[in-house]
Amino acid sequence: METTKKPIVELRSLKKAYGDNTIINDFNLTINNGEFVTILGPSGCGKTTVLRLIAGFEEANGGQIIIDGEDVTNIPAEQRHVNTVFQSYALFPHMTIFDNVAFGLRMQKVAETEIKTRVLDALRMVQLEEMADRKPAQLSGGQQQRIAIARAVVNKPKVLLLDESLSALDYKLRKQMQNELKSLQRQLGITFIFVTHDQEEALTMSDRIIVLRKGNIEQDGSPREIYEEPRNLFVAKFIGEINIFDATVIERVDEQRVRANVEGRICDIYVEQPVQPNQKLKVLLRPEDVLLEELDDDEHTTKIIGYIRERNYKGMTLESTVELEHNGKMVLVSEFFNEDDPNIDHSLDQRVGVTWIEKWEVVLNDEDE
Numbered sequence: 001m002e003t004t005k006k007p008i009v010e011l012r013s014l015k016k017a018y019g020d021n022t023i024i025n026d027f028n029l030t031i032n033n034g035e036f037v038t039i040l041g042p043s044g045c046g047k048t049t050v051l052r053l054i055a056g057f058e059e060a061n062g063g064q065i066i067i068d069g070e071d072v073t074n075i076p077a078e079q080r081h082v083n084t085v086f087q088s089y090a091l092f093p094h095m096t097i098f099d100n101v102a103f104g105l106r107m108q109k110v111a112e113t114e115i116k117t118r119v120l121d122a123l124r125m126v127q128l129e130e131m132a133d134r135k136p137a138q139l140s141g142g143q144q145q146r147i148a149i150a151r152a153v154v155n156k157p158k159v160l161l162l163d164e165s166l167s168a169l170d171y172k173l174r175k176q177m178q179n180e181l182k183s184l185q186r187q188l189g190i191t192f193i194f195v196t197h198d199q200e201e202a203l204t205m206s207d208r209i210i211v212l213r214k215g216n217i218e219q220d221g222s223p224r225e226i227y228e229e230p231r232n233l234f235v236a237k238f239i240g241e242i243n244i245f246d247a248t249v250i251e252r253v254d255e256q257r258v259r260a261n262v263e264g265r266i267c268d269i270y271v272e273q274p275v276q277p278n279q280k281l282k283v284l285l286r287p288e289d290v291l292l293e294e295l296d297d298d299e300h301t302t303k304i305i306g307y308i309r310e311r312n313y314k315g316m317t318l319e320s321t322v323e324l325e326h327n328g329k330m331v332l333v334s335e336f337f338n339e340d341d342p343n344i345d346h347s348l349d350q351r352v353g354v355t356w357i358e359k360w361e362v363v364l365n366d367e368d369e
């Protein structure tokens, strides 16, 4: 579904502290209608706190929460048009699936005929209509998860909050649910705010990822931006595998390129920001952007030199660990597996040249931790 750029959740200068422990301070975030937004960050960074503030389970110590244009900062949870799916999705064990999903509507005294239609619609959406008469214990973990979502969606919330909702599932089911949740979200057009510490899950599911560290937004962007253009070393290291080469500026060659000493070799790197001679830089390279090249033994090259120490065949790719001659640093390399490629014959301990796909390096200042 097309996302209209209308803000649905606005957090303005939000503050939350537990005693002396400030979790977020001057926190600003706007989420647009229909977006699938993931809040991603390490344990304890404040993800759940942000979600609970939006839901109204926690009171803010300052700032404002606007939902669909209405200031709900001081409005109780049940009057906000949001619903939460928790990590433990706590279905009532003694009730049928139908009654579990109908529960909220019955509390609101919705007419039984309307309840029936809405519950069956919600169950159809998660493809579990035929389970209506069963008890939760008769469903698999994944099915219970879908019921929890049906139960949230039946209230027609404007925003659905999901807190680590897939973390209890096994790997295969989790993958399947990631796809299902994403297509469900598209189909419903409801804004999803998803919290996880799993970066792969965030990359797979989201339109937009908010990377949090200690209550601060380190980066806010599409999965691709976050992965390909991390703004700092924290984001780079938190999302996926990354190699970090140390570099020292020699001189600027032209508007784009800088000549630098990178891990003991002189080469040109693409640097957008202004730099000074002798300035220290970090050159970031994803394993799939690193290339290994054949070397003649006596070749004097500008390439960084390394030794292949490990090779693992992973089906689609061949993963290598290369030890740099210069300082023993280990570099991860991921190449597409192509039987006809002569480079595939690199044997263990072979001396190779380490380069990368031109312009794919991300260069940060040394202090951008």
Ligand SMILES: Nc1ncnc2c1ncn2[C@@H]1O[C@H](COP(=O)(O)OP(=O)(O)OP(=O)(O)O)[C@@H](O)[C@H]1O
Pocket (backbone or CB within 6 Å): 018, 021, 023, 041, 042, 043, 044, 045, 046, 047, 048, 049, 050, 197
């Ligand atoms: N009720 C509470 N009282 C005191 N401190 C709390 C309370 N709830 C959370 N905290 C603290 O607030 C900080 C942020 O917690 P929060 O649950 O938001 O983190 P999180 O990013 O969701 O972490 P996780 O991934 O481990 O769930 C933590 O340091 C936590 O100990």
